Amino acid sequence: MTMAHSALSFYVVGPLLWRADWAWGVPIIILTVVIHVFSLGLINQRGVRRLRSMTARRYPMLGFAQVMGTTTFLAIILHAVEASIWALSYQFLGALPDYQSAMLYSLNAITSYGHENLTLDSHWQLMGAIEALNGWLLFGLTTAFLFGMIQNVWMLGRNGRDT
DSSP states (O other): OOHHHHHHHHHHTSOHHHHHHHHHHHHHHHHHHHHHHHHHHHHHHHHHHHHHSHHHHHSHHHHHHHHHHHHHHHHHHHHHHHHHHHHHHHHHHTSSSSHHHHHHHHHHHHTTOOOTTOOOOGGGHHHHHHHHHHHHHHHHHHHHHHHHHHHHHHHHHHHSSOO
């Protein structure tokens, strides 16, 4: 057995408790990414509609500020909702004592900030790392989305129409 195969089997087959972390973590990642992509699509439709409005055409900088401000605010709410999904999971699993602790832990994990005084029960600790992976994916999607919105605004301002 090669060293790579041995390491892979450790993470996939053993330890038994880690399988529960993956079994809970992967579906939560999928759920939050689907929610995120769907919500960003809705935000995009509304934002583009706002950019096409008279106010945005008359006052493009005001329209840009309104759209980007609103988009950023909605993205913050979206990330909070997704962190709360993780928090509810931690509470359901009994990994943390109460919802407030679970939400604080979740926000720390999803942002990769971490918190010394708050830890998951030992057999759920891998799930915190899985949530951090989820956070990287969600924040990457949000960053790409905001960049795309800025490009949309610039193209509308340059061409005076959609591209």
